[in-house]
Amino acid sequence: MVCLYRLQVVLPLVLILDFVTTSSRTFFVTIGIDDGFLETDPAEWHDDHRYVAAAGKANGITVLNDFAERGVALMEAYNLTLTKDEDQRQYILQVVEAYRGRFPNASKGTVTRHLQ
Numbered sequence: 001m002v003c004l005y006r007l008q009v010v011l012p013l014v015l016i017l018d019f020v021t022t023s024s025r026t027f028f029v030t031i032g033i034d035d036g037f038l039e040t041d042p043a044e045w046h047d048d049h050r051y052v053a054a055a056g057k058a059n060g061i062t063v064l065n066d067f068a069e070r071g072v073a074l075m076e077a078y079n080l081t082l083t084k085d086e087d088q089r090q091y092i093l094q095v096v097e098a099y100r101g102r103f104p105n106a107s108k109g110t111v112t113r114h115l116q
Contacts, residue, residue: 033057 028035037051045051079089103110 028054031057031061 025035025038027033033054034050035054037045037048037054040048082092083089
């Protein structure tokens with residue numbers, strides 16, 4: 001028997017102002033956008049060539065978490081090479097987690113300190 005529960009989440013009201021900080025202009029500088037249009041009335045932005053160029057550049061940015069995606073793919077491939085038994089796989093993950101807690105980095109000093 002499958003039980004399905006409807007999850008109800010109440011999200012707080014988030015405004016665009018919540019995403020803008022004093023360092024927001026760094027974004028424009030980093031990707032080479034002329035931010036002069038910010039000095040004008042937002043109602044006039046669509047007529048401003050700087051805004052049109054900035055919008056085109058910003059819309060062309062692909063957002064992804066490549067590092068996380070590669071990590072997940074690597075872990076999935078590695079899991080399948082170790083064992084097909086799910087209990088064994090979980091045990092291996094627990095051992096790795098325990099050792100990562102004991103040896104937070106792979107430096108020689110960390111490892112030798114725990115072995116003495």
